[in-house]
Amino acid sequence: SAVISQKPSRDICQRGTSLTIQCQVDSQVTMMFWYRQQPGQSLTLIATANQGSEATYESGFVIDKFPISRPNLTFSTLTVSNMSPEDSSIYLCSVGRDSNQPQHFGDGTRLSIL
Amino acid sequence: QKEVEQDPGPLSVPEGAIVSLNCTYSNSAFQYFMWYRQYSRKGPELLMYTYSSGNKEDGRFTAQVDKSSKYISLFIRDSQPSDSATYLCAMSGETSGSRLTFGEGTQLTVNP
Numbered sequence: 277s278a279v280i281s282q283k284p285s286r287d288i289c290q291r292g293t294s295l296t297i298q299c300q301v302d303s304q305v306t307m308m309f310w311y312r313q314q315p316g317q318s319l320t321l322i323a324t325a326n327q328g329s330e331a332t333y334e335s336g337f338v339i340d341k342f343p344i345s346r347p348n349l350t351f352s353t354l355t356v357s358n359m360s361p362e363d364s365s366i367y368l369c370s371v372g373r374d375s376n377q378p379q380h381f382g383d384g385t386r387l388s389i390l
Numbered sequence: 391q392k393e394v395e396q397d398p399g400p401l402s403v404p405e406g407a408i409v410s411l412n413c414t415y416s417n418s419a420f421q422y423f424m425w426y427r428q429y430s431r432k433g434p435e436l437l438m439y440t441y442s443s444g445n446k447e448d449g450r451f452t453a454q455v456d457k458s459s460k461y462i463s464l465f466i467r468d469s470q471p472s473d474s475a476t477y478l479c480a481m482s483g484e485t486s487g488s489r490l491t492f493g494e495g496t497q498l499t500v501n502p
Contacts, residue, residue: 277436309489318396318478318492319434334489368433370490378424379490381433 278303280382282369288388289359296355297385299369304349307372309379310342314365322367325352359389393417396479396493405502409466413479413493416460420481420491423455425464428476428495437477438464469500 279302289295299308308325323331323344331344346352356363366386370379396413403409411425422441426434438453440446440462446453452465462481466473479493 280433318494319480319490320492321489324489375488378422378436378439380436381426383431383433386431 277380278305278371278373280369280371280380282382282385284385285383286386286388288390290390291360293359294355294357295359295387296353297367297369299352299354299371299382301350301371303373305371306349306374307377307379308346308352309370309372310344310352310354311368311370311381312365313368313384319368322354325354356387359387361389363387364389391416392494393491394479394481394493397496398494400497400499402499402501403469405469405471405500407469407500409464409469409473409498409500411464411466411477411479411496411498413462414460415462415481415491417481417483417491418457418460419483421484422482423453423462424480424482424490425451425453426478426480428478430475434478471500471502474499 281300283298310322311319313319321334322337323333325346327346343355366384368384369382372379394415425438428434443455443457450467454463476495476497478495480490482488
């Protein structure tokens with residue numbers, strides 16, 4: 277399966293600031309997703325990152341808060357904007373080689389907001 | 391009501407035991423069913439992947455899907471301390487690569 281690298285692996289940020297998380301894959305993939313895993317909870321899909329077009333957001337998530345870029349088939353970024361303590365979470369990138377292949381995950385970015 | 395229900399545990403078993411992990415779901419559109427294993431401070435790792443109803447075996451792991459009952463299971467035979475992790479069930483609809491809906495995860499500890 278693809279090797280998925282996320283940066284940073286963890287960060288501690290101040291309230292009101294923004295952080296951009298990178299997801300790099302070692303091979304071209306059609307599907308890229310961003311999930312959030314809040315402490316002690318399961319994964320919730322934030323959005324599908326579409327190459328060359330705007331991301332598709334799930335209910336409860338908006339582009340102004342979580343802008344996403346997908347410039348090519350191996351790279352995507354998620355920005356968490358104007359952070360508050362409620363944004364403290366693990367943010368995970370997942371990829372699928374195509375729409376008929378299961379998703380594989382990176383190790384996530386552990387974000388704490390003070 | 392959650393679309394996918396999974397007992398969070400924790401579940402503690404002795405080494406060598408057979409472990410049974412289960413999820414129920416309410417959305418009949420789900421066709422693809424996955425089990426992920428997540429170690430502490432790591433991302434979920436795909437363990438098993440099945441389409442529609444039936445069984446699939448891979449080494450010590452067996453996945454079962456009963457779409458009529460909306461119930462899926464993961465069995466681990468001869469459990470090892472290295473199996474200690476959180477196990478997440480996940481499901482998707484139209485294609486296996488489409489959006490996933492996860493269960494809450496079951497925390498498993500296998501004691502030597």
